[in-house]
Amino acid sequence: MLLPRGDEYIIAVQNPRTAFGDAELKGCSAEVDRFAIPKPYSGGFTATFHLLNQSREWAVRCFTRSISDLQQRYAAIDRFLARNPESFLVGTFYLSQGIRISGQWYPIIKMQWVKGDTLNSFIEKNIGNAGRLKKLIPEFVSMVRRLQQLTIAHGDLQHGNILVRDGKLFLIDYDGMFLPKLSRLKTNEIGHVNYQHPGRNASHYGPSIDRFSSIVIYLGLRAISESPGLWTKYDDSENVLFRAGDFANAAGSPLVRELAALPALSSEVERFQGVCKLPIDDVPDLETFISGGFRYPKAAVSQVTAPPSTSSQAVPPVILKVVPPVIPKVVPPVISRVVPPAIPKAVPRTLPTHLPAPSPATSAPAQVPARRPAQPAQVPHPGQTGERVSSTVVGIVAAVVLGVIGWAIWGIWAFVNAVH
Incomplete structure (x- = not known):
């Protein structure tokens, strides 16, 4: 069954004498808002109106959505409350011919109005x-x-x-x-x-x-x-x-x-x-x-945690994992093999076979230029080669030491920043 809209209920409740089938409700008036329009209390599947007369007050619940077995449910509730009156439960009545809209009857729930x-x-x-x-x-x-x-x-x-x-x-x-x-x-x-x-x-x-x-x-x-x-x-x-x-x-x-x-x-x-x-x-x-x-x-x-404390109790710092810097691999320089320079082979000077006869004017022998003694090959001194190798090794060691010192300084810096 298609039920009326909320605004249709409001229009009908403006005239209780023609809207309701219940004799007691016919003699009531509805609570209105500042515009003199019946005031609905909406909730769930209903629009509820406050009806009152000189002696009684009622809550009239009008349904905006269909509820299965509504009559059966409230009939059982009516009987239960009649046999078990409790101070916290209020009287309720299901009225199949509750309110008439456009010539058709629709069910309502009539309950005792509780002020509070x-x-x-x-x-x-x-x-x-x-x-x-x-x-x-x-x-x-x-x-x-x-x-x-x-x-x-x-x-x-x-x-x-x-x-x-x-x-x-x-x-x-x-x-x-x-x-x-x-x-x-x-x-x-x-x-x-x-x-x-x-x-x-x-x-x-x-x-x-x-x-x-x-x-x-x-x-x-x-x-x-x-x-x-x-x-x-x-x-x-x-x-x-x-x-x-x-x-x-x-x-x-x-x-x-x-x-x-x-x-x-x-x-x-x-x-x-x-x-x-x-x-x-x-x-x-x-x-x-x-x-x-x-x-x-x-x-x-165990997952409950209290909010952060505002006391002065020291809170342990969060220790971050320090990742050591990547130290580049030190590649030793290539030491070239020292090859001694080529020593040209000394070729004996060939004197001419036929020399001119000595001049009669002089008795002194001819002056043959003295032969220059052969110079020894310029081979590096063994001490010089050792000095070159030693300086290379020292360079390697110094690079490694500097890398380790840099890693240590970086790690200390990261730890101090994590603490603070």
Whole structure:
């Protein structure tokens, strides 16, 4: 069945006498905004209107999306509440001929209107009053315990479905409620993502579906009462501190790290990290979580790290691995073999065979030039060759020593910079 839009409901509610089939609602008027138009409170699959007369006030929930087995569900809820009146549960009635739009009837849910603040609004108003916030914690634990004793579950425990009035809690919106009589049906919703276990899906529908969300709300209230500043930092109007990402990666969550640093919460935060790692069917009930009487993965807990300390305690430096510089391989110079210069072979001078006869005018013999003695070959002195080899070796050794000294200086420089 195609359901009306939100604006069509608003137009119809302007005239309750013609819009509603219920006699009591016909005599009511709707809460309006500053433009005198009926004020809708939207949420989930519905647009909710506040109807009131001189003696009673009602919440009229009009559906914008189809919900399977709606009539069967609320018929079972009506019967259950009639037999089990609880202070935190409000009367509810399913009306098949609830509201008429364009000549056609559509179903509505008529619930007792509860005056009060939603849970997050109450926290916002009382963030400076730790005493009032702390009083909510045992009240919440008691309500969750009673749901468990009745073997029922709300199905969508979250800030918008919990009202606070005079320090007392009330639950509203029962679309996803589990009752033993409804166990053969499937769930219509899996709840607000900021309160649900990462593993929850439409196949999970039973008396334990509130366990994880109750732990989230309890731990959020505890944290805010211990450290009110967390509210300003982490509230986004759709949560009680936690968001879905904190559950999927609790070890890496900045919020979880801050909570772990609070001495009053450290043990519960460890357990909460373990709960996030457990299969959804193994999540403990709230009181078992508080007592710690369950087993959970310890590996997840070891990943909790407190935020950096602001004390003057020395923090060990981070030691970087120093990679030594690459020292180029010293290649010794090529020592050329000293080849002695070629010594020309001394050729004896050949004198002419026929010499002219001595002149009679002189008796002195002819002057034959004296032969120049042969010069020895200029061979390098053995000491000179040794000096050349020694100077080469000294050069090699000096290069190696300088390389080692350079590596040492670089390593010291890298270490000092890493420390500072």
